[in-house]
Amino acid sequence: MAPFRATITVRFGDVDRAGIVYYPRFLNYIHIALEEYFLEVVGIAYPDLIQEHRLAFPTVHLEMDFMRPLRYGDRVGVEVIPEKLGTTSATWRYRLFRPEESEPAAVGCQVTVCTNMDSFEKREIPDWLRAKLSEE
Amino acid sequence: MAPFRATITVRFGDVDRAGIVYYPRFLNYIHIALEEYFLEVVGIAYPDLIQEHRLAFPTVHLEMDFMRPLRYGDRVGVEVIPEKLGTTSATWRYRLFRPEESEPAAVGCQVTVCTNMDSFEKREIPDWLRAKLSEE
């Protein structure tokens, strides 16, 4: 099955003085794509996850390779690929594509940990959420 | 008395593709200068104000004139001038200077309102804080 793909437009405020996306903003893009993934695929809005269920998935490890620049105005396709669901952790892969290119502009891997938003302690991914995360 | 002046370095991530500071980031600069003003002049750290006293000063009105660009690497002087202390509101003026220039690069005016961080209701500026804010 084709991976989920969010589309994000590179905005004026995202590019640096070389006219390309400043690399910290790639991380904003993958976070937005993950928020879209939760909404569209997992079936729960990330704001609800945080505000109603008091759960969050902060990042404990991140790796990213940057192969080609993203430019102002690009409609970037960001693929979100769930890689591993542990007891408390979820690992995600990302591939970012410029329009009409088959080679990714960047690829990344991110390990997140299920965390109680009140105590800030890590916790097991609850069954109801695990079921949703495993479904697709 | 000379106004309080914070100094802020223009960072790579602040400039746009024209090599000048993208105007929304001027607002980050005045917020940082206000945080420095609280610490240095008012004598209370803004994080403590929020976290311990449960008070914040969100912005209800903002005006800004942009006269000349700020450039990458500039050490910008940001003057913070308390203009008016109302029952619930505090009004601030700002002047931003490039190094060794006597004409400001930008000037601004900001009205903030004392707000209870738990209820999000506006409230009177408490006497202890009013005393500190009136002192200088």
Add this chain to the structure above:
Amino acid sequence: MAPFRATITVRFGDVDRAGIVYYPRFLNYIHIALEEYFLEVVGIAYPDLIQEHRLAFPTVHLEMDFMRPLRYGDRVGVEVIPEKLGTTSATWRYRLFRPEESEPAAVGCQVTVCTNMDSFEKREIPDWLRAKLSEE
């Protein structure tokens, strides 16, 4: 005729520790809405304006009133209303709405000046662009 309205989702990275949009990011929103306005209504992509026509519209004056907070996950409607087209300047009004609210969460006014991206000098708005800007 109804004003042009862009829709912007409030992202995790946009909210502050009070869970509401940090006010400098309102300016990112109005810039994104203006970029959408150029694409959809004026009929020219802002990146092309900058990169091919070497024109930009930096901000020289900004005013904004903030009436109610925007929250994480809100789909914000941002109306862009062209107010005045001068020889070199263009003035824009903005109204930001939370979903299903008829009172704006914020309103703003921004004066921009047509600028040659190579010399950074202000210049007359060229006739072809003036025609497009006057059309709607």
Add this chain to the structure above:
Amino acid sequence: MAPFRATITVRFGDVDRAGIVYYPRFLNYIHIALEEYFLEVVGIAYPDLIQEHRLAFPTVHLEMDFMRPLRYGDRVGVEVIPEKLGTTSATWRYRLFRPEESEPAAVGCQVTVCTNMDSFEKREIPDWLRAKLSEE
């Protein structure tokens, strides 16, 4: 020899709704620390490197581990440790510390590539810069 350490204050605009630094902003911090390293240790301002020498060091690979959160108001120490100087690449390690903690809050590794700012092609690190980068 003790590694170079830049100090960065966590600002209001850096923290998320959990009151901790949103992880993409860790990357802003390491970029600021690298800019300080160039100024203080290498002896050339990064803006001059870009604007006068037309050189930049975009990131091609990044790894980061996040061990404990940074909080609003923290004065964060960011160590910059040059790890490897290749023909065209420079590899840097980073360790971020909260005040008075001996265990890092985060560690990172970043591979950057010397790039001609006009052609965007990678190029050999010029001898004069290699000498400076090797010195400390």
